[in-house]
Amino acid sequence: MIFDILTIFPGIFKSPLAESLLGKALNRGLVEVRVRNLRDFTEDKHRLTDDYPYGGGAGMVMKPEPIIRAVEEIKTEAPDARSILLTPQGERFHQGLAKSMSAHQHWILICGRYEGLDERVRLLAVDREISIGDYILTGGEVPALVFIEAVSRHLPGFLGCEQSLDEDSFSHGLLEYPQYTRPAVFRGMAVPDVLLSGNHGQIERWRRKESLRRTLHKRPDLLKKAQLSEEEQAILAELKNQQETAIE
Ligand code: J9Q
Numbered sequence: 001m002i003f004d005i006l007t008i009f010p011g012i013f014k015s016p017l018a019e020s021l022l023g024k025a026l027n028r029g030l031v032e033v034r035v036r037n038l039r040d041f042t043e044d045k046h047r048l049t050d051d052y053p054y055g056g057g058a059g060m061v062m063k064p065e066p067i068i069r070a071v072e073e074i075k076t077e078a079p080d081a082r083s084i085l086l087t088p089q090g091e092r093f094h095q096g097l098a099k100s101m102s103a104h105q106h107w108i109l110i111c112g113r114y115e116g117l118d119e120r121v122r123l124l125a126v127d128r129e130i131s132i133g134d135y136i137l138t139g140g141e142v143p144a145l146v147f148i149e150a151v152s153r154h155l156p157g158f159l160g161c162e163q164s165l166d167e168d169s170f171s172h173g174l175l176e177y178p179q180y181t182r183p184a185v186f187r188g189m190a191v192p193d194v195l196l197s198g199n200h201g202q203i204e205r206w207r208r209k210e211s212l213r214r215t216l217h218k219r220p221d222l223l224k225k226a227q228l229s230e231e232e233q234a235i236l237a238e239l240k241n242q243q244e245t246a247i248e
Contacts, residue, residue, distance in 0.1 A: 001102070001155060003033045003148050004081070006070050007111040008049050008062075010035045012141045021158065022149055031152050041066040041073075050113070059115030064124075067110060067117065071125040074108055082127045083108040085117075086140030086147065090129030093147065097130075102154035109147060111140035173226035175214045177207040209235050216240065 005013060013035045017026060025031045039047045043065070050060040071083050084107055091097070101107070110117075110126065114136065122129075132143045152158055180191040194206045212235050215222050228236065 001031050001152065002078070002081075002106045003031070003144075004074050004106075004108045005033065005035045005111065005144055006038055006067060006108065007035065007139075007141055007144075008038050008113070009111075009139065009141055010037045013145070016145050017148075022152060025152055025155070025158050028157075030155055030157055031148075033148065036070060038062075038066045038070060041069040053115075060113075061115060062113060062117035062121070064118040064121050067121050068125050071108055071110070078106050080104075081106040081108050083110060083125055084147070085110045085112060085122065085126045085129045086132070086143035087112055087129050088131050088134065088136075090131040093130050093132045093143075093150070095150070098147075098150035099154050102151045107147075107151070109140070109144040111144050113139045173222055174211045175219060175222070177210040177214070208232060209239070212236050213239055216243070 007013070013033070017023065017033055017035075022031070026033060038049045042048060042063075048063060049066050050062050053059070053061045075081050075083075082104060086109060110121075130143070130147065132146050137143065178192075180195060184191050184196065192206070194202055197203070208231075212232060215226070216236065216239055223236070
C-alpha cells in the first residue's frame, strides 16, 4: 500500500512513521509512505504555498497550484491513486471506513490547514473528504497519520498475530474487558479470582460480561449498533436490571 502525503510540514511525520508497528511495516516494505513537501511543487521565487483570501478576512488560504500540480503528477504516474482531503467538513472516519479503505492500494493524503484551501482544489483534485472528529486542529497532518495507522492495520501481515485485530474493541462493537498482569495483588487490589482459575470457559464468560458492563456504563451509544448474540443480550438485560436496582 502506498500513501503519498502532501504537506507544508514534512517534519511532523518523522518519528510517528519510524516507531512501533507502523515503523516495522514500513521497514518490511508492506507500506510505503512518501512525504511530499508542497513547497517543492511551487514555481514562484518565494515558493509560496498560501496567500491572502479574496474578500478579506483573517488567516491565509492554501494556493491551488502546488496542490494540483502534486496530485496530477502522482496520478499521471499512478492513475489508480485516489486523493483524500483531511478536513473537519469531511465524512466522519470510523473503523468500518478504515477497513474498507484498506482494500484500495494507493492513497494521496492532502493535509490542509485550518484556515482552508482554495475551493477549486476540492473540485479539481479531491476524490473524498475525511474528518477524524469534531475538534479544531492547525492542519491535516495528525489526521493523515491517524488515517494511515487505522487503514494499514488491516493489511495482511501488519500485526504480528492476525487475531488481535479482530479481537480489538470496535471490530465487534464493544469496549475491551479489564486486563491484568502480575503482581496478583497490587496496593491491596487483587486480580479477579476467575482469571487465576485456569477455567477458560468461565474466563471467556467473565470477559464478555465485563465488556458489556463497560460498554453500558461508558459508551451506551455503541450498544445500539453492536451485533449481540442471544447470550450477550441476556447478560446485558441482567446488567441493566442491576443498574436499576442499584438506583432504587
Ligand atoms: C485540517 N481540524 O479535524 C478533524 N479531522 C480533520 C480535521 C482538520 C482540522 C484542521 C485542518 C483537518
